[in-house]
Amino acid sequence: MMKENKQNTLIWLGLAISAIVPLLLPNHITVLTYIWVMIILALTWDMLGGQTGYTSFGNILFFGVGMYVCAVVQRDMFSSGLERFERVSEIVVNLSVSEYFISLAIGTISGAIVAVILAIILGSGILGMRGHYFAICTLGLGHAAAEITSGIEYLGAGSGMVAPLYPSEFLMGKEVFYYYSFLLVAVATFFLFKKIYKSQFGLALNAIRDNENKAESMGIHTTQYKIAGWSISAFFLAIAGAGVGNVIGFIDPVEIAFSGPTFGVWMIVMAILGGKGTIWGPVLGAIILYSAKETFWTYLLGWDKVALGLLILIVVVYFPKGILGYFKDKKQLSDSVLSPKGEG
Amino acid sequence: MNLLNVKSVDKSYGGVIANHDVSLNVPEGKIVGIIGPNGSGKTTLFNSIVGHHPIDSGEINFDGKEISSLTIPKIARLGMLRTFQQTHIYGKMTCVQNMQISSDIDANWKRIFNPFSKEVDEMVDELLAFVGLYKKRFLLAGDLSFGQQKLLEFAMSLMKKPKMLLLDEPTAGVNPTLINGLIDRLRQVNEEKGITLLVIEHNMRVVMNLAEHIYCLANGTMLADGKPDEIQNDKRVIDAYLGN
Numbered sequence: 001m002m003k004e005n006k007q008n009t010l011i012w013l014g015l016a017i018s019a020i021v022p023l024l025l026p027n028h029i030t031v032l033t034y035i036w037v038m039i040i041l042a043l044t045w046d047m048l049g050g051q052t053g054y055t056s057f058g059n060i061l062f063f064g065v066g067m068y069v070c071a072v073v074q075r076d077m078f079s080s081g082l083e084r085f086e087r088v089s090e091i092v093v094n095l096s097v098s099e100y101f102i103s104l105a106i107g108t109i110s111g112a113i114v115a116v117i118l119a120i121i122l123g124s125g126i127l128g129m130r131g132h133y134f135a136i137c138t139l140g141l142g143h144a145a146a147e148i149t150s151g152i153e154y155l156g157a158g159s160g161m162v163a164p165l166y167p168s169e170f171l172m173g174k175e176v177f178y179y180y181s182f183l184l185v186a187v188a189t190f191f192l193f194k195k196i197y198k199s200q201f202g203l204a205l206n207a208i209r210d211n212e213n214k215a216e217s218m219g220i221h222t223t224q225y226k227i228a229g230w231s232i233s234a235f236f237l238a239i240a241g242a243g244v245g246n247v248i249g250f251i252d253p254v255e256i257a258f259s260g261p262t263f264g265v266w267m268i269v270m271a272i273l274g275g276k277g278t279i280w281g282p283v284l285g286a287i288i289l290y291s292a293k294e295t296f297w298t299y300l301l302g303w304d305k306v307a308l309g310l311l312i313l314i315v316v317v318y319f320p321k322g323i324l325g326y327f328k329d330k331k332q333l334s335d336s337v338l339s340p341k342g343e344g
Numbered sequence: 345m346n347l348l349n350v351k352s353v354d355k356s357y358g359g360v361i362a363n364h365d366v367s368l369n370v371p372e373g374k375i376v377g378i379i380g381p382n383g384s385g386k387t388t389l390f391n392s393i394v395g396h397h398p399i400d401s402g403e404i405n406f407d408g409k410e411i412s413s414l415t416i417p418k419i420a421r422l423g424m425l426r427t428f429q430q431t432h433i434y435g436k437m438t439c440v441q442n443m444q445i446s447s448d449i450d451a452n453w454k455r456i457f458n459p460f461s462k463e464v465d466e467m468v469d470e471l472l473a474f475v476g477l478y479k480k481r482f483l484l485a486g487d488l489s490f491g492q493q494k495l496l497e498f499a500m501s502l503m504k505k506p507k508m509l510l511l512d513e514p515t516a517g518v519n520p521t522l523i524n525g526l527i528d529r530l531r532q533v534n535e536e537k538g539i540t541l542l543v544i545e546h547n548m549r550v551v552m553n554l555a556e557h558i559y560c561l562a563n564g565t566m567l568a569d570g571k572p573d574e575i576q577n578d579k580r581v582i583d584a585y586l587g588n
Contacts, residue, residue, distance in 0.1 A: 201457055
């Protein structure tokens with residue numbers, strides 16, 4: 001009980017600092033925004049990757065889908081009278097304050113819904129596969145989506161799309177608005193996932209991770225649980241994608257929306273780095289990895305990727321279960337040795 | 345009334361005939377044993393019954409329903425559960441969590457995102473005490489000894505309040521002291537909770553003590569069946585075991 005209280009105090013303290021940080025460090029607000037994005041990415045990946053033990057390399061698909069659906073809604077919702085440019089990728093719509101936020105909200109929600117539907121359809125197809133087979137199957141998802149998008153002129157094809165301009169007359173600046181939006185989404189995701197992992201549903205995911213055959217023979221419909229877990233991830237991942245599209249302002253199918261080598265890999269590395277299968281692990285991993293990435297990029301330009309690789313290497317070799325996993329193991333060991341009853 | 349009715353089931357893996365024309369009946373509320381030398385097709389028969397793989401021909405009726413084409417979770421929900429020869433537990437979860445997740449969580453879909461109810465937790469404590477694991481309830485199940493894991497798995501299947509349990513060598517690898525306790529508990533759930541048991545067992549002392557009716561499989565076919573003392577003196581059974 002003491003532990004729970006301490007943890008809550010820590011959470012509120014962290015949130016209080018996060019709320020005022022953009023005022024203290026106005027020049028770093030974009031980096032700080034991305035930390036919240038990374039937390040969402042790592043948390044959503046961990047639902048299947050950590051808690052259920054199903055490594056997915058294709059979650060980036062939902063990120064990109066959210067981004068594109070939102071961008072299309074923002075472009076087309078209020079601009080039917082606008083003159084069309086020759087190329088879709090050059091269309092920039094100017095929206096009034098209310099139009100901007102209404103289309104952003106509807107776009108984000110539509111993106112999330114489309115991603116969930118996609119997760120259900122894809123999941124019923126490939127989540128029947130076990131372990132490695134599922135992982136291999138997801139390898140192509142992001143890449144396929146990027147290729148398909150590159151061929152659709154309505155989505156700007158290979159040249160991508162441009163997000164609408166942020167209404168400059170709104171009282172809050174673009175950076176500040178997106179910082180607080182992502183903070184809200186990340187915190188909501190965190191608390192919801194925390195509740196889920198403590199629930200019957202969460203324990204069912206863990207059971208699938210530990211012994212799927214047993215879970216099935218005990219009457220748990222394992223595939224349905226996996227699909228449900230993946231859909232919840234897809235929902236929040238798409239929301240993150242919709243926001244990131246607007247923060248960057250430019251949506252490219254290969255480099256940004258379905259970017260496997262950046263966002264797609266980071267979400268996995270962050271969750272593993274912090275300790276997969278825990279609620280705090282992905283959060284910790286996201287903060288550490290993204291801060292390290294930005295620091296290396298600032299001070300070691302040219303060698304930044306080498307330094308980042310070295311950091312990942314050190315973690316994998318010395319903390320194969322992630323930072324939190326390492327401490328959890330240590331604690332469990334001392335628990336079972338010191339008090340055989342294992343109260344705790 | 346027969347709870348389980350297996351009628352001339354055939355199952356082969358490629359050219360290997362694992363079960364041929366196997367039939368057996370398990371009356372409700374009884375304890376029935378299956379014996380047979382290694383490789384005689386006992387576990388294959390269990391796998392066929394619980395829906396682990398499709399059968400080539402034959403019929404399997406459970407509680408008046410034809411189940412040979414149903415999936416594992418569906419059959420489990422009808423009230424027939426099996427335990428494995430090797431223990432199947434959730435190693436990275438505590439004993440309590442292992443038990444909780446074995447309760448009927450789908451029974452109320454709306455509560456799926458809530459923690460477990462008080463009734464479930466009380467049942468967990470009661471059953472863990474029943475198998476003698478109450479003191480170890482907060483340990484990871486993977487850290488228990490093999491015998492304790494078997495007891496845990498047995499308790500987990502009781503969480504589901506099954507009509508029938510299929511136990512695949514419940515005493516294999518369990519030390520002699522624990523075996524006696526296990527036999528008592530098996531008898532107890534059969535008498536007090538009315539759970540029908542179908543037990544594969546190599547330990548003759550155990551199965552002769554426990555079962556009221558015994559089937560003997562050899563080379564994939566049903567060699568003999570009868571009361572324990574009949575089976576004990578059956579020349580075909582003795583020959584099959586001694587390899588003549």
